[in-house]
Amino acid sequence: MSSSKGAYLGLGLLYAVVLALSVSALFTGYQHYDQVAEAARGVFGLIGLVAAIRASRQAGPAWRAVALSFLVLVVSPLFALAGRTMVDDVTHVAFVVALLLALQLFPLPATTRRERWKTALDASVVLVGGCMLLWYFSFGLYISQHGFSGSVIVPAAVNPIADLALLFSVARVLLRGTHGSTPRALRMLTAGALVLFAGDAVHGYLRSHELVDTNSPWQFICWLTADALLAAAAVEQCRGLNERRESRRRFVAARFMPFVAIAVANGLMLTAAVRSGSLWPWGGLALGGTVISVIVLIRQTLVQQESDERAVTDGLTGLANRVPFRATSNRALERDARTGKHSAVMVIDLNGFKGINDTLGHKSGDLVLVEFARVLRDCVPDWGLPCRLGGDEFSVVLPGLDFPEQAYDVAGRIASSLAPVVIDGKLIPLRASVGIAVSAPGELTHDVIVHRADLAMYRAKALGPETRWAVWQESFEQDSVAA
Structure with a gap:
């Protein structure tokens, strides 16, 4: 228990220091910031690796896969500090894939075939929203600038595909719930994965606008936050081994993820229409589509509330069941x-x-x-x-x-x-x-x-x-x- 508290304290102090350094680097242009940030990521990975290995002894194979992702995170800064950017890109994809594998291995509670389809469809809505986000801010713009060819698309699509698969898995776990892990650890793990997706989106945006060198602290802030959350998740799971409480319920906030994805998609269409400078034809169509989506979402929310009430209420007496x-x-x-x-x-x-x-x-x-x-x-x-x-x-x-x-x-x-x-x-x-x-x-x-x-x-x-x-x-x- 004391070692877990020490790990928490170390993670918090390190994150606070590196975050302050990241913010200052945005304004001062500190030359050695990249090396410091990469070294901090390695330390986060080392703390997470030790904690995940300990947690995997009782929590199962999912946390062994998490430990593998931390091992990649420990190795990755070594290549970055050596100036091998291509290898660094490979290790980053390996880190995302290892985390994706970990999310696949978390045991999900038994449910009906219809419920599994509903969860898959809701997660697919989140996936499509993520696709539109990446296309608008990074991937689509990069393809538009460099041409639509295999030599451009394949290397440019590796990170987005891995990130989108990670986003789908995160949505699936959040919407369906899991067991065998402490609820707080799972929340931290999924939050870290979402922030990692955001960091890669920021990186794609900076890359497509050729601003990577001047604004790199922005992407490092996202990645460092993700690393800190993932390491904290492993520490929390390790801390909770002695008093393990299972989380078989879906997270309440997760049910709003498809709605957020739809709002993002419609917001992007409206933004694109406004930036085009013409409301005809796409501006009016995008506006109408947004209004229809809002109406459908409101109706779906009412239906969901009614369904939730029926699931927990006795139909005859109105008492709880x-x-x-x-x-x-x-x-x-x-x-x-x-x-x-x-x-x-x-x-x-x-x-x-x-x-x-x-x-x-x-x-x-x-x-x-x-x-x-x-x-x-x-x-x-x-x-x-x-x-x-x-x-x-x-x-x-x-x-x-x-x-x-x-x-x-x-x-x-x-x-x-x-x-x-x-x-x-x-x-x-x-x-x-x-x-x-x-x-x-x-x-x-x-x-x-x-x-x-x-x-x-x-x-x-x-x-x-x-x-x-x-x-x-x-x-x-x-x-x-x-x-």
């Missing part, structure tokens, strides 16, 4: 373990619900479920989460408790609030069995606490048909084994 129940419980147990709080889970089953369905029909049964959901909303505090697990089974997550008695108070409030309801002109009693399980800080996992609450619910149900609640006890485990 099993997905947020498990996610909220897991987060609560992890957070309360760090903060010294208690967590509680209730499992609730309606008494006599099958008889209501059999005698009055499923429509009346659904109305009973809706009424009970209303009771839960009224009785569960704002910081709790009432859920419907399916059928007549409900649950409640109560995080951040100072005392277990706070959960008992909520259970008592639910029990006292149940009263007969009128359904289709008939008076129907609302009765339930409530089981409660409480976890001391860091004591239980989600599956264990739910299992205990389930046993307590069955004990409450065994006490009679009236509304009752029970708190898990050790003897319930023995009774369940005997039964």
